[in-house]
Amino acid sequence: MVLKVGNVHNIARKALAVLLSAVLFASMCPAVAHAAEFAWPTPGISYMYRGFGNGHQGLDIAADNGTKVYSAASGTVMEVYTGCNNYDGADDGGVNCRDKGICNPSKSFYKDGFCNSAYGNAVIIRHDNGVWTSYAHLSSIAGGISVGARVSQGQLLGLSGSSGRSTGAHLHFEMRTGSSEYFWLNTAFDPLTRVSPEDSWIQDTVSPVISNVRIFGVSSDGYWVQCDVTDNIGVSKVLFPTWTTANGQDDLAEDWETNYAGQQSGNTWSFYVSNIAHNYESGVYTTHIYAYDAAGNQTSVDAGLVEVPLKQVDVSTIQKGDVNLDGVCNAMDALLILKQSAGLMSMDAQQLQFADCDGDSIISASDALYVLKKAAGLL
Numbered sequence: 001m002v003l004k005v006g007n008v009h010n011i012a013r014k015a016l017a018v019l020l021s022a023v024l025f026a027s028m029c030p031a032v033a034h035a036a037e038f039a040w041p042t043p044g045i046s047y048m049y050r051g052f053g054n055g056h057q058g059l060d061i062a063a064d065n066g067t068k069v070y071s072a073a074s075g076t077v078m079e080v081y082t083g084c085n086n087y088d089g090a091d092d093g094g095v096n097c098r099d100k101g102i103c104n105p106s107k108s109f110y111k112d113g114f115c116n117s118a119y120g121n122a123v124i125i126r127h128d129n130g131v132w133t134s135y136a137h138l139s140s141i142a143g144g145i146s147v148g149a150r151v152s153q154g155q156l157l158g159l160s161g162s163s164g165r166s167t168g169a170h171l172h173f174e175m176r177t178g179s180s181e182y183f184w185l186n187t188a189f190d191p192l193t194r195v196s197p198e199d200s201w202i203q204d205t206v207s208p209v210i211s212n213v214r215i216f217g218v219s220s221d222g223y224w225v226q227c228d229v230t231d232n233i234g235v236s237k238v239l240f241p242t243w244t245t246a247n248g249q250d251d252l253a254e255d256w257e258t259n260y261a262g263q264q265s266g267n268t269w270s271f272y273v274s275n276i277a278h279n280y281e282s283g284v285y286t287t288h289i290y291a292y293d294a295a296g297n298q299t300s301v302d303a304g305l306v307e308v309p310l311k312q313v314d315v316s317t318i319q320k321g322d323v324n325l326d327g328v329c330n331a332m333d334a335l336l337i338l339k340q341s342a343g344l345m346s347m348d349a350q351q352l353q354f355a356d357c358d359g360d361s362i363i364s365a366s367d368a369l370y371v372l373k374k375a376a377g378l379l
Helices: 005-028 331-341 349-355 365-375
Strands: 048-050 059-061 068-070 075-081 121-127 131-141 156-160 171-177 187-189 209-219 222-230 235-239 242-244 263-265 268-274 283-293 298-308
Touching: 075 131, 121 156, 209 283, 209 298, 222 235, 222 283, 222 298, 235 268, 268 283, 331 349, 331 365
Parallel strands: none
Antiparallel strands: 048 059, 059 171, 068 156, 075 121, 121 131, 131 156, 131 171, 171 187, 209 222, 222 268, 235 283, 242 283, 263 268, 283 298
């Protein structure tokens, strides 16, 4: 078939028009990202207490109690374990299980035994690509999640918790591969080789909005920070990391991404800053606010500087060694003395007055020993 010149020109013009239309459409419409093969089961929560290896066959994701847990990919539910209580870590036949339940901590890691062999309430899924995933230590299982049920990527499986052999709320997330019909007999591998916290089934790039930040209830014991947080798909957590001006950020917890969690009431999030967590220091405090949504988007603001006043006490009622001026001499006072003597903190003049227990004008370990003996009733 031979095309005439005129037809060639017409075809070229039509092709150019189609190309220009496509470019114009692309410029007007935002790009839509495709979901990853596997999605992170706790969107917006990436911190892990423990990784894969050294006898640990999965990831321990730092999900607070009640955090929503989602399916990493579509597949079929193979096992559902329910009815498990929390285990406190003591191998005493379940006597010390939380809620006085039976935990059977001596069970093996195979699928026999009450409480899913220490995994607690859990859901196990075999995915369409042959990979298996397990979601353990849940506090509850979502409705519709039962053996044989089909689930889609991002479907709610349950809420995180501390059921089974667990000493605190988190999600134990495993991946396995193999030809066995039983999850436990397949080979575990590091989930981070197939999925990362950035892999989300939620295609959203809009960060939460923090507004109406307010400080109230300021006293020598601390203060309240409160704010409103909104997001188009829902807020997953709000953190309030805080530190004092004195001694830099020595009082800011290294794992602050799992601490300083606010309390939610509707769109309002609140957090109480206690001087107990900051070496009982007075003076200038700084609080920042970090808000996260279910897709992992994050935003932050500075809540401003807060002046926490020096605790006013009747010195005639305070005894030597009561460094934090709470009316008792205990290990906390000894710890503060040791920090002061090591140069890790700077006490107020009033605290120094009661830290020099032996009266030698030097704050040292001997003063801490004095406090411990006094607390133990040896003096």
